[in-house]
Amino acid sequence: MSINTLITTIRAQEILDSRGNPTLTVTIGLGGGIEASASVPSGASTGANEAVELRDGDPARYGGKGVLKAIKAVEGVIADAVRGLDALDQEGLDRRLIDLDGTPNKERLGGNAILGVSMAAARASALARDLPLHAAIGGQGATLLPMPCMNVLNGGKHADSGLDFQEFMIAPVGAPSFVEAMRYGAETYAALRTLLHRDGLSTAVGDEGGFAPALKSNEAACDYIVAAIEAAGYKPGRDIAIALDPAASSFGADGAYKLELGGAREIDRAGLLAIFGRWIDTYPIVSIEDGFAEDDWQGFIDQTAAQGDRIQIVGDDITVTNPIFIREAIDRKAMNAVLIKLNQIGTVTETVEAVNLCHQAGWNVMVSHRSGETVDSFIADFAVAIGAGQIKSGAPCRGERLAKYNRLMEIERALGDKALFANPFTKRAQSEALS
Structure with missing residues (x-):
């Protein structure tokens, strides 16, 4: 009937x-x-x-x-x-x-x-x-669970921590499944809380559930994350890596960038690129999103040329899930991955079109929440539907963030043996997962 x-x-x-x-x-x-x-x-x-x-x-x-x-x-x-x-x-x-x-x-x-x-x-x-939402949108072949990139330290517009960079995330790249990735992340998050408390730093959280301590430098955020990974019993880089979202539009424009923490200073795009280069050499960083401002196409192009063979370069404010800007980014070789937010473009259909452009270019895709969220878990199913391979929904903390992660654990369980999970930061792993 x-x-x-x-x-x-x-x-x-x-x-x-x-x-x-x-x-x-x-x-x-x-x-x-x-x-x-x-x-x-x-x-x-x-x-x-x-x-x-x-x-x-x-x-x-x-x-x-x-x-x-x-x-x-x-x-x-x-x-x-x-x-x-x-x-x-x-x-x-x-x-x-x-x-x-x-x-x-x-x-x-x-x-x-x-x-x-x-x-x-x-x-x-x-x-x-x-049908479950992910199968209704993506078909019965939609079985790839995304790598969760969890925002554990907040700065920029998402907190009053003083950190210039907005998001410091952990990615459990060595986990064998989504549910285990969440365990890796939650245990590291708990270890980070313990370390911050030990050092007399705030464990209050920002908009996306990450801690917002007043640190002495931006680098200190990465130092604490590495220490937390180790304290939780994991190996940095092998088990858990770091992903960054500086959200550079919040502290730069016209190729100039002003960093406040550790002493106010203004640098040009080459100086900011050099900072990223040093960080990539020092920390297990696999992804940098919006490392340059939305009006700084040349910054993205330079970073992709210099560092794109080592890490994922993600566009967000510059591409806004819009096929027009994604096509331009592809033509200009301005990145190798795109952040996907449904409310940046406004319809499910246009979002799918944006994702398809990325897939056709061989680029990675990361589905994202917003800082002002609800308990709706739509993006969890959507990430599976489009084979994104990555999702960021904040820290393993706060109900509106966990709603997405918990839904993904439900999907993985329901898929059973059909469920796929892979490290998207290695092209070979992603290729095998999507084949």
Whole structure:
């Protein structure tokens, strides 16, 4: 007996994200009685070309951050346009939303409003077909679990630690499975807490669950991570590696970068590249994301040429999950991996297009949460669906971060012997996993 999969109802509600700021959840109902919901995250460190969030701008309510306008768009013009469409036709639905908005960055209806509808429709489609979300989006061959890159020390816009660089992550590259990777990470995180407490440093956490101690230098963050890896009984580089997200747009522009910690100083792109080179020589670093500002194409190009054969060079603010900028990055050889965030572009379909471009270029893909998150685990299934091979969802701490990691452990268990897990920072391992 077939289920009626035509969209009949759409409603939205204002909720709070992990920073206590408003966002929205969208619920779609189908003719057959199925309902599905999806919640939209929000970033603090954002690229200039991201899809625009529609906010109310009323200073008397949530400091202007309310999303009642986005809710009105969902329940009004969007609902009128998509009611009666088949939820099974994700691309058709998303194209209708894109055309309805009619702007390059979704500023009319709001990327947050549009994405909520797109994600809820994908989830409703999965329920209608009695499939897990990852199989509904990626097919039955979607069996690769992503390497978790866990943010254990926070800086930049995500904490008041004073660290110039935003994220210091650990990647359990030697783990044999996703569930074991989480154990490696959680044990190292616990060891890091112990070391910081021993030294009288704060173990309060930043937006993404990583610790936010006041350290004397940026390098000290890597020193503590290496010590924590060893204290947890693992070998740095072999079992657990380091991944960085400096989020350089927050401290640089026009090829100039200002570092504050350890004495204020301004350096050019060559100076910053030299710092990364020294760190790669000293620490078990396998990935650097946004090592240069979003307007510094030459910085990315130089880093890829100089260090791209040693580590993963990831674009985020510069590419914003947008096929236009990813194509440019491919043409200019500006990186060898791209960060993928659904709310940077605004629909499931466009996100899949961005991922496919990366795969065609032989580039790595890392699916990412946002600093302002919800307990929605959509990106966990999405990472498996697209064969990303990597995900970052913050520290092994805080419910909105763990929701994604715990969902991935569920998926691995459900897949059983079909589940694949590999170190994505070695091309051979990734090739074997995807073959």
